[in-house]
Amino acid sequence: MTARRWLAALLLTASTLVHAGDTRPGPRAIWIWEGESYAMLEDDAAARTAIAFLKDKAIGTAYVYADAYEGRNLIATQPGRYRTLVRRMHAAGLKVQALLGSGYLHTERYLLPEHRRAAQAMLQRVLDYNAAAAPDERFDGISLDIEPHILDAWATSKMELLGDFLDMSDALVRQKNAVAPGLPMGPAIPFWYDGIQVEWKGRRRPMNEHVQDLYDTVALMDYRDHAEGGDGIVSHARDELDYAARIGKPVVIGVETMPNAIRKVSFHHLREGDMERELAETARAVAGLPGFGGFAIHHYAAYRRWLGAD
Template sequence: MRTLLRMCVLLCLLAMPAWATATSRAVWTWERDSYALLESRAAADAAFAFLRDQHVDTFYLYADAYDGRNLIAQQPQRYRDFIATAHARGFKVYALLGSAYLNTERYILPERRRDATAMLQRVLDYNAAAPEAARFDGVNLDIEPHLLDQWNDASREDLLRDLIEVSAQWMRMKRDSGQTLAIGLATPFWFDGIPVRWRGTTKPASEHLADCYDYLALMDYRDHADGRDGIVAHAAKEMDYAQRIGKTVVIGLELGPSEPKKVTFHHRSEADLRREMAATEAAYAQSKAFAGFALHHYRSYREWIDAQRPR
């Protein structure tokens, strides 16, 4: 019966017109691209048009320092203008926090805790001061401890414990601010295989993190939905746990060039992406935890689509 239901849902999704989708889709938009959207109305208009065509309804818009500037602190009106325009056009905007430029993977370390809290505080302060129409709808944190050199020695559990600890601190900051914006973390699917003892309880790192946040953005980087090494299987534990505790999971997919090939749709077509997303959605159609997709990332997405268009 479950297989039949999934097949029916999948056929319905594939039969829908290209412009129609009921599933939320977000796109990660990193430092350079986000600053371009904030500083150029033409770039912003092009992004709105492109993402509407691709059924994307949510920006994860970078909101921290880049290239010697910090626009959210120094020129917050740029964020107000962009977010108000995005809202008027039917988009949501989440503040994207985490940066290769800033090496924010180091922010989990106790000696960088001040930087970690300041990063989120700027967004909370911005929202508190902005008109309602210009406020962020949420926050997406992309802080990846596995990028640290220490990850390859015996300290993985310690680093994940640091991540869980700073995560709890970020969520306390949200509660103390009185704000209701959703805050979530981008996390690799394989965190569910690493047990961590925190505050007297040992369980997978993914479960501790789900306990902390409003949602998880699962970096479920595979180019196919089905099978033991597919998108659906790799999300199963996170989805089951999120449903049990009343949280949600956004499934992240990669579109940029990467190795091995199975981690990205870069070598596949737009039709392939639509089909595998439909299969994933069908698999989780009955799950209250499923909150749509996030696509990585804006520039790669545009280049990938452009490469498939007739010349």
């Protein structure tokens, strides 16, 4: 499926959910990190619980971690576990994307030239997995989480690191397109990329535009606890959504449920109804923008804890 056809299908779903009066505007995705993903791969009860929870919360896409954790790399050594889980999630009506990027592995380093091969090997394992899997066992996309601003050098070498991120992205997109051009891939990016002008390959543009041009989609880490106002979700997403409309690629708006010392960054200090109200307000404000691809919640374990599900 081409990026534009994929966008059209996704936006049709979004329109249906928003305008049909659904109390949970969407579509919705969720990040599922290392420990929880490995639990789902290795424990039938954990997988069953997770699938039921996602369905109950109207989450249609799961970003399932697909790299090494605690000395093991199941996608390489036991791909059958992924085949079973992905097939099971598909049977439940869920989409599954391979989540690549890890605090455990410190993959923020992968954007540096000396670690580029590690980034490419990480991606190649997923591409190899999909090539060997049956259609109902394949990932529906790839979600990257490699953030330059986490590196210690960010304070002194911001522009160089952003250039390194774009170079890495260019290499990964070319690698993916060589074998799976129809497989959507996109990174999580902070909402403030639109305020940084970066010169790359002879063109000086906002960082978000470089990234959106390279990838099929982006998940915008739009971490605020309110929709409206100059420091709200809608305002921070506007430039990315406007550019997405111009290039025909979707933007998924990410929100946070983990505790944070800065209250406005997360919904953690509020209630579920408050978040649903703000997401509904966001959806109403951006429903007319063709680049709106729904919401993503960060993240599965934190979301469950916040809701008192654990």
